[in-house]
Amino acid sequence: MPLSRKISERVQAIRPSGIRRFFELVIGRKDVISLGVGEPDFPVPWSIRESMIYSLEKGWTSYTSNLGLKELRDGIAEYYKKFGVETSGENVLVTTGVSEGLDLALRATINPGDVVLIPEPCYVAYKPLAFLAYGEPVSIPTNPDFRLNYDVLKPYSKFEPKVLVLNYPNNPTGITYTKKELEEIADFVIDNDMIVISDEIYAELTYKGKHVSIASLNGMEEKTVILNGFSKAYAMTGFRIGYAIAPDEIVQAMTKIHQYCMLCAPITSQIGALEALKLKDEEMDKIRAEYMRRRNFFVKRLSKFLDVKMPEGAFYAFPSIKETGLSSEEFAERLLIEKGVAVVPGNAFGECGEGFVRCAYAVSMEKLKEAVERMEEFVENLKSD
Ligand code: PLP
Known part of the structure; x- marks a missing residue:
């Protein structure tokens, strides 16, 4: 063969x-x-690179805890307050980029055949990763204005979807959502008892209004996996460092996979990320x-x-x-x-x-x-x- x-x-x-x-x-x-x-x-930024060089000089080259460095997890929880989310380091898992976070979130929540709603146009990884996780990706075309609202989502209830993958500010369309618009999306998620995987990697690059995480809305904390990372805002693409913030059960489920397939995110990148959070x-x-x-x-x-x-x-x-x-x-x-x-x-x-x-x-x-x-x-x- x-x-x-x-x-x-x-x-x-x-x-x-x-x-x-x-x-x-x-x-x-x-x-x-x-x-x-x-x-x-x-x-x-130089302070980030310098912290990484220093850590290498000190010989900090080992594995970290599967979940990531505690100070980094606590720092991420603190940082997310700026997007309206009250959480703790216990609910943070440090990943090798948002890419890994996406894979883990999908694999941790999907059973074979579960429907994953994917508004399109969207980032190229969503559909293949949902499919590799044995999910059933269902595309939601968002033309002509590229926006989601309750009416656009409503016809998809019939698929009994389990997961919605949301990304705002959006790659490739550049649109983002106001709190009011997010509330409509949240209503759909709650009405259909779904989980939303919210890819917020461009949150820092919001030009119109302020970024609001969908997890901060009423009833959404228990239904949201926030994904974010350091690739875009701090230009740290090659360091492969990101994180997920999710309810206890989901963080634990994602960690089960992460501990076997990744062990932990690279320590040098975690140190750089910790420094990135200190930027003014x-x-x-x-x-x-x-x-x-x-x-x-x-x-x-x-x-x-x-x-x-x-x-x-x-x-x-x-x-x-x-x-x-x-x-x-x-x-x-x-x-x-x-x-x-x-x-x-x-x-x-x-x-x-x-x-x-x-x-x-x-x-x-x-x-x-x-x-x-x-x-x-x-x-x-x-x-x-
Ligand atoms: N999510 C979106 C929407 C992206 O545009 C990208 C990269 O282009 C990623 C995730 C991947 O991010 P990371 O470098 O953290 O894996």
């Missing part, structure tokens, strides 16, 4: 990430400006203000030739490319080949992302200016064809 046939059917059935494919196309091309990958271009609010304000400056410039320029909404958070713009007559993949591929600008086709984020592309504005103003000019030339040429 060929080795390929020995790969599990579930793994054979999942598609490689649409983002990675484009990432690989640009490797080695010096002329390319990549708006493709959601990777902050800020250096990791003003430092974060500066980073947020810089992203806002880029967003304002990029989206305003983009809106001259494509239909695009002003993102309310994260660092992505999601313009419609429908008027060009190209599919998302054709648009992204031709833009890359003809103009050397990498963006991600919207269908990588679910079928209803077709007709859009995602542009990450986490690059310098200089690169953004050049990229948007090349995009304009490309689109104007298409329009005049």
Whole structure:
């Protein structure tokens, strides 16, 4: 039997990430400006790196408790007060990125065939991870405004769903929710006795209003697994460090899996994360203000030739490319080949992302200016064809 046939059917059935494919196309091309990958271009603040170097000099290189360093867990619980959540370090599990948290949360809650509601367009990992956990992912298209509310969710009650995966500020659409909007989503979760996995990785990058965690709403503490981490706000992507905040039973269930598949998050990264929590609010304000400056410039320029909404958070713009007559993949591929600008086709984020592309504005103003000019030339040429 060929080795390929020995790969599990579930793994054979999942598609490689649409983002990675484009990432690989640009490797080695010096002329390319990549708006493709959601990777902050800020250096990791020096105090964080210094704490990690110090820890290595001290030889702190061992495993930690499965749950993570106690000071870090307590620090995370304290930090989450700013998003309205009263919790304790006991309810925090330190993970190797939000990615691991997602996997654990899904595996800890899903029985084979349980329905997992996934509003789309969404982050590329949700569907494959729900499927690998033997769940039944059901997509909820959120076009045209990309927002969820009770009426959008209501028809999905018939599936007797168990889990809703929520992400705000959203990758790829940039939308986020007010407390009032979250209350409608919470009503649906409560009415259907569900669990919500709330991926709040972009919480610090909220430009419109203040981020409110859905876990802070009445009756939601017992129904929410908050996922967050240090990759985006502190540019610590390569350190692979995040966390889950969940009710006792769920944290314990997630820890059961984590202790066997991961043991613990890397100690050096945990030390860096502890230092990140000590950063003053003003430092974060500066980073947020810089992203806002880029967003304002990029989206305003983009809106001259494509239909695009002003993102309310994260660092992505999601313009419609429908008027060009190209599919998302054709648009992204031709833009890359003809103009050397990498963006991600919207269908990588679910079928209803077709007709859009995602542009990450986490690059310098200089690169953004050049990229948007090349995009304009490309689109104007298409329009005049
Ligand atoms: N969740 C969302 C919405 C993301 O956009 C990303 C990365 O792009 C992740 C999770 C992965 O985060 P981490 O680096 O913490 O694993």
